[in-house]
Amino acid sequence: MKHFIALVHKDKGSAFGVSFPDLPSVFSAADGEEDLVANAIEALRLWGEDEALPLPSSYEQVTARDDIRAELANGAFLMRIPVIEDDARVVRANVTFEKGMLEAIDAAARERGLTRSAFLASAARKEIEAA
Numbered sequence: 001m002k003h004f005i006a007l008v009h010k011d012k013g014s015a016f017g018v019s020f021p022d023l024p025s026v027f028s029a030a031d032g033e034e035d036l037v038a039n040a041i042e043a044l045r046l047w048g049e050d051e052a053l054p055l056p057s058s059y060e061q062v063t064a065r066d067d068i069r070a071e072l073a074n075g076a077f078l079m080r081i082p083v084i085e086d087d088a089r090v091v092r093a094n095v096t097f098e099k100g101m102l103e104a105i106d107a108a109a110r111e112r113g114l115t116r117s118a119f120l121a122s123a124a125r126k127e128i129e130a131a
Helices: 033-050 059-063 066-073 099-111 116-130
Strands: 002-010 016-020 023-030 077-083
Touching (some): 002 066, 016 033, 023 033, 033 077, 059 077, 066 077, 099 116
Antiparallel strands (some): 002 016, 016 023
C-alpha cells in the first residue's frame, strides 16, 4: 500500500482544498474535515484508473520543497493519504473465524448481493482507508 502526502488548505468561507505535491494535476475538496481523507482517496483512485500511480515522495522530500514550506507558513497542513491500488491478480487466503462471526459475515454479504470474499475485501478497504 502506498501513502501520498496531501497538502490541505482552506480560505475563510471556502471548502478545504486538497492537492498532492507528487501529482500536480490531482485535486480534491471537502466541506468538512471529516470528509478530507475519503475525498482525497477517491481523487487518487480515479486518477489511478488511467495511469499508474508513481512512487510517493517521503515526508522529508515533500517538506524540503520551498513551495510546500511557503504553503505551510500560510496555514496549510499536510495529511498522509493511504491508497490501495487495484490489481487484477487474485490470490487465495485461508482465514479462520469464530462460527457465529462467519455466519454474520455470510448473512451480511448475502444481504448486499456479495460473495464472502467481496464483502470481506470491501470491509477491509473501508477500515484501512478510514484509519
